Amino acid sequence: MSAENGTRSYKLEVWRQARGASSGRMVVYQVNGIDQNMSFLEMFDRLNEDLLRRGEDPVAIDSDCREGICGTCGVCIDGRPHGPLPNVTTCSLRMREFPDGSTIVVEPFRADAFPVVKDLVIDRSAFDRVVTKGGFISVNAGQAPEANGLPVPKDAAEAAMDSAACIGCGACVAACPNASAALFTSARIRYLSLLPQGQPERTSRVLGMVEQMDAEGFGDCSNHGECEAACPKGISIENIAKMRREYLRASLRAG
Amino acid sequence: MNAPALREIDVQDDLESRVPDGPIQTKWERHRFDMKLVNPANKRKYTIIVVGTGLAGGSAAASLGELGYNVLNFCIHDSPRRAHSVAAQGGINAAKNYTNDGDSVWRLFYDTIKGGDFRAREGNVHRLAELSVSIIDQCVAQGVPFARDYGGLLANRSFGGAQVSRTFYARGQTGQQLLLGAYGSLMRQVNSGRVKMFPRREMLDLVLVDGHARGIVCRNLVDGRIESYAADAVVVATGGYSTAYFLSTNAVNSNATAIWRCHKRGAYFANPCFMQIHPTCIPQQGEGQSKLTLMSESLRNDGRIWVPKKAGDARSAQEIPEDDRDYFLERIYPAFGNLVPRDVASRAAKRMCDEGLGVGSTKRAVYLDFADAIGRLGENTVRERYGNLFDMYHEITAENPYRTPMQIYPAPHYTMGGLWVDYNLMSTIPGLHVIGEANFSDHGANRLGASALMQGLADGYFILPYTIGNYLAGVAPGKVSTDHPAFGEAEGATRGRVAKLLSMKGKRTARELHWQLGRVLWDHCGMERSGPGLLSTIEKIRELRAEFWSNVRVEGSGEDLNQALEYAGRVADYFELGELIALDALARDESCGCHLRVEHQSPEGEPIRDDEDFAYVAAWEWKGEGSRHALHRERLAFDNVHLAVRNYK
Numbered sequence: 001m002s003a004e005n006g007t008r009s010y011k012l013e014v015w016r017q018a019r020g021a022s023s024g025r026m027v028v029y030q031v032n033g034i035d036q037n038m039s040f041l042e043m044f045d046r047l048n049e050d051l052l053r054r055g056e057d058p059v060a061i062d063s064d065c066r067e068g069i070c071g072t073c074g075v076c077i078d079g080r081p082h083g084p085l086p087n088v089t090t091c092s093l094r095m096r097e098f099p100d101g102s103t104i105v106v107e108p109f110r111a112d113a114f115p116v117v118k119d120l121v122i123d124r125s126a127f128d129r130v131v132t133k134g135g136f137i138s139v140n141a142g143q144a145p146e147a148n149g150l151p152v153p154k155d156a157a158e159a160a161m162d163s164a165a166c167i168g169c170g171a172c173v174a175a176c177p178n179a180s181a182a183l184f185t186s187a188r189i190r191y192l193s194l195l196p197q198g199q200p201e202r203t204s205r206v207l208g209m210v211e212q213m214d215a216e217g218f219g220d221c222s223n224h225g226e227c228e229a230a231c232p233k234g235i236s237i238e239n240i241a242k243m244r245r246e247y248l249r250a251s252l253r254a255g
Numbered sequence: 256m257n258a259p260a261l262r263e264i265d266v267q268d269d270l271e272s273r274v275p276d277g278p279i280q281t282k283w284e285r286h287r288f289d290m291k292l293v294n295p296a297n298k299r300k301y302t303i304i305v306v307g308t309g310l311a312g313g314s315a316a317a318s319l320g321e322l323g324y325n326v327l328n329f330c331i332h333d334s335p336r337r338a339h340s341v342a343a344q345g346g347i348n349a350a351k352n353y354t355n356d357g358d359s360v361w362r363l364f365y366d367t368i369k370g371g372d373f374r375a376r377e378g379n380v381h382r383l384a385e386l387s388v389s390i391i392d393q394c395v396a397q398g399v400p401f402a403r404d405y406g407g408l409l410a411n412r413s414f415g416g417a418q419v420s421r422t423f424y425a426r427g428q429t430g431q432q433l434l435l436g437a438y439g440s441l442m443r444q445v446n447s448g449r450v451k452m453f454p455r456r457e458m459l460d461l462v463l464v465d466g467h468a469r470g471i472v473c474r475n476l477v478d479g480r481i482e483s484y485a486a487d488a489v490v491v492a493t494g495g496y497s498t499a500y501f502l503s504t505n506a507v508n509s510n511a512t513a514i515w516r517c518h519k520r521g522a523y524f525a526n527p528c529f530m531q532i533h534p535t536c537i538p539q540q541g542e543g544q545s546k547l548t549l550m551s552e553s554l555r556n557d558g559r560i561w562v563p564k565k566a567g568d569a570r571s572a573q574e575i576p577e578d579d580r581d582y583f584l585e586r587i588y589p590a591f592g593n594l595v596p597r598d599v600a601s602r603a604a605k606r607m608c609d610e611g612l613g614v615g616s617t618k619r620a621v622y623l624d625f626a627d628a629i630g631r632l633g634e635n636t637v638r639e640r641y642g643n644l645f646d647m648y649h650e651i652t653a654e655n656p657y658r659t660p661m662q663i664y665p666a667p668h669y670t671m672g673g674l675w676v677d678y679n680l681m682s683t684i685p686g687l688h689v690i691g692e693a694n695f696s697d698h699g700a701n702r703l704g705a706s707a708l709m710q711g712l713a714d715g716y717f718i719l720p721y722t723i724g725n726y727l728a729g730v731a732p733g734k735v736s737t738d739h740p741a742f743g744e745a746e747g748a749t750r751g752r753v754a755k756l757l758s759m760k761g762k763r764t765a766r767e768l769h770w771q772l773g774r775v776l777w778d779h780c781g782m783e784r785s786g787p788g789l790l791s792t793i794e795k796i797r798e799l800r801a802e803f804w805s806n807v808r809v810e811g812s813g814e815d816l817n818q819a820l821e822y823a824g825r826v827a828d829y830f831e832l833g834e835l836i837a838l839d840a841l842a843r844d845e846s847c848g849c850h851l852r853v854e855h856q857s858p859e860g861e862p863i864r865d866d867e868d869f870a871y872v873a874a875w876e877w878k879g880e881g882s883r884h885a886l887h888r889e890r891l892a893f894d895n896v897h898l899a900v901r902n903y904k
């Protein structure tokens with residue numbers, strides 16, 4: 001047990017990698033005085049404050065909203081993207097989940113398509129490039145018809161929302177043994193394919209996005225299901241099956 | 256202006272809003288006709304810089320690309336989809352009147368003026384209400400999965416202080432879905448080559464050539480390079496500055512740096528002290544806390560707010576019987592009850608806590624109770640409406656709000672103040688346009704719930720794309736390049752600042768000093784302010800700033816990804832902005848909206864406005880390091896909504 005007023009101590013093994021370097025290494029740090037209500041990232045804030053005071057370079061780690069919606073944060077904690085809890089992002093994880101005195105291993109999301117920028121920070125711009133190839137509905141500002149002129153059945157709207165809830169954090173890629181981006185890509189394809197507005201571009205969208213996904217160097221999906229388990233937003237693996245069907249349908253049409 | 260700090264301030268009534276004349280209902284229509292146009296074939300010759308990819312910047316960049324302009328779009332995030340707009344939960348207003356409950360453009364206009372406590376411009380607000388309906392059309396066409404009724408038509412709910420149901424929502428993720436809609440449109444323009452994205456870039460200066468905004472200087476956050484970009488006009492959409500208070504509901508990287516640097520280049524800063532405290536946030540838990548989490552105020556539709564009647568009541572919430580509870584909002588404001596506007600709800604909660612009636616470990620919290628709603632509607636319906644918020648609360652506090660009441664406390668949330676803009680959304684620097692939360696327009700002294708998303712998208716999709724053309728039509732395209740000496744000067748200044756931050760090697764971290772600044776602002780320039788408190792705050796902030804610039808420690812190098820350096824630069828700006836916030840609060844010697852001066856309240860603690868002396872926008876001009884700000888006042892006229900005391904009783 002660590003000392004003062006119920007706070008906790010941890011040993012952190014953290015991946016450190018200089019910018020542009022091809023390799024990195026694990027470095028061990030001790031953090032003390034952690035309140036169990038602190039978030040995982042607040043624990044990291046504490047570590048980085050300690051490092052600054054000691055004149056050492058703080059650990060680079062990304063985050064922003066700190067409430068689980070922006071998708072900026074995300075590290076592997078003891079080998080699991082976003083850590084031990086289902087449906088929780090790294091920023092929303094609380095230190096009460098980690099017993100006092102435990103060792104916590106922290107690494108970046110690893111995938112060829114997500115190069116490390118520095119330490120725990122990675123480059124996920126591949127996701128944006130996948131979206132540029134059709135992950136939208138083409139409508140210019142000013143062109144839209146009256147909103148209620150186009151009813152969408154409630155169940156379709158709800159199902160679309162389920163897929164649209166993806167935050168683009170990349171945990172699915174990090175969890176997949178093949179580093180596939182199928183869950184991310186399929187969620188957006190399926191969301192748009194469920195809506196009447198999404199129909200005109202349905203064929204070009206799936207072909208374009210899948211082609212770009214492959215070009216970015218993501219691996220193939222072989223149905224491990226790790227992505228679904230790691231997803232902090234509960235995006236279902238069913239999306240991938242639907243994407244396959246969409247792809248087949250589109251290939252037949254395009255062919 | 257009596258305080259010595261105010262006596263020597265240079266005051267002028269010289270700001271021209273450029274709101275067109277004539278009946279309010281047709282101002283915008285006439286203005287669109289009167290504005291100059293850029294010939295379609297010429298648009299591609301113009302380059303426009305858009306800084307920010309939130310609802311305002313993202314929608315503007317996409318729309319300008321669709322029109323054929325050449326757009327350079329910047330953000331500090333790794334992807335445009337992560338702008339803090341993503342965190343908005345509750346919804347977006349529009350005067351569609353789909354619920355047939357009497358809403359109209361006029362009512363939305365009226366509610367917004369009144370909600371803002373008569374400190375917003377009528378012309379702008381009416382335009383916003385008019386455009387609200389087109390926003391919903393646009394978003395639905397983009398595929399935004401708004402909540403729907405069983406007939407497949409759009410669902411609405413009532414929200415924060417409105418007596419009609421005009422709020423559109425997508426579960427508790429409205430901001431995310433609207434942002435992804437704008438992001439989709441933006442990515443489409445990236446694919447077409449009309450928009451070029453520059454992620455992980457921080458704007459650190461604005462470049463003026465012959466008095467016009469013609470470019471920006473950024474730091475490439477990955478490799479530390481200082482980069483210049485030239486354009487024919489600049490649009491800043493970098494969001495609000497609540498993070499000056501350290502703990503707020505904003506993201507940890509939200510910042511005031513871009514607008515502050517524009518301010519120091521000549522853009523007036525309007526109403527900096529108008530900042531909103533949101534009533535339904537999870538109370539602070541400890542010192543290591545980095546931010547406060549808001550829970551959508553839609554919770555107030557079904558949750559009832561109370562404290563124990565007896566100070567020091569040690570019983571748990573469940574043990575306190577009905578008779579010993581004070582549902583204070585329902586008691587004080589029977590007409591609106593738990594749905595009074597944010598400032599009213601926040602102040603009432605604070606007052607309860609000040610009287611020793613607060614609950615929880617810190618006694619700075621009140622209960623938000625769903626027991627009645629669960630009894631009336633069933634747990635399933637409550638879960639359907641608020642499930643994700645209840646989950647979030649549970650994640651953070653480890654308590655189950657289906658069983659025990661939530662604890663809430665107000666937190667800094669939104670800044671109505673921002674860079675001053677005219678009706679065309681142009682600042683006092685020609686060519687510099689400011690949109691979204693970064694500008695001061697439309698919300699007066701208090702913003703109504705679900706109106707920020709509306710304003711950001713109105714600015715970006717439907718206002719700026721027209722008004723910027725009016726400016727560009729008078730500019731010969733492509734005349735300025737980054738070879739101009741003004742870019743070299745700005746780059747040099749930026750490099751010097753980075754080097755200074757890295758060289759001090761002091762003993763305090765930026766975070767510690769920011770935390771102290773936040774405390775001072777929160778205590779004296781938060782929910783309640785007083786003349787003496789503000790004077791001491793100004794002194795304290797100056798001391799902290801001096802300490803920052805002599806004793807801060809930033810490790811690492813400038814030629815690398817260096818988050819400590821980024822942060823220190825932002826904190827440095829908060830000190831200057833913080834002082835201006837306090838000065839503005841001091842100069843506004845009245846109570847209005849979120850700004851309560853203890854000297855001006857009724858015996859029951861209701862704010863007392865002073866329309867004779869203060870019905871103006873306070874726009875502050877930077878006069879250089881070490882010099883006093885000058886005050887420019889834009890007088891507000893209320894020709895359509897009669898000045899009246901807000902009364903929610």
Ligand SMILES: Cc1cc2nc3c(=O)[nH]c(=O)nc-3n(C[C@H](O)[C@H](O)[C@H](O)COP(=O)(O)OP(=O)(O)OC[C@H]3O[C@@H](n4cnc5c(N)ncnc54)[C@H](O)[C@@H]3O)c2cc1C
Pocket residue numbers: 306307308309310311312313329330331332335337338339340341342343344345346347429430456457458459492493494495504505506509510512513549668669690691692693704705706707708709711
């Ligand atoms: C938790 C929360 C909930 C909310 N809920 C609601 C709601 O339900 N309804 C409602 O109407 N409003 C709500 N609001 C308010 C609303 O979300 C914001 O006011 C609005 O989204 C701001 O949008 P924006 O585009 O102006 O700025 P932002 O979305 O903050 O975007 C700022 C952009 O600027 C970029 N940027 C910032 N600084 C720099 C720099 N120096 N250089 C380069 N780029 C920079 C960022 O990368 C980002 O792209 C909420 C706000 C919060 C915090």
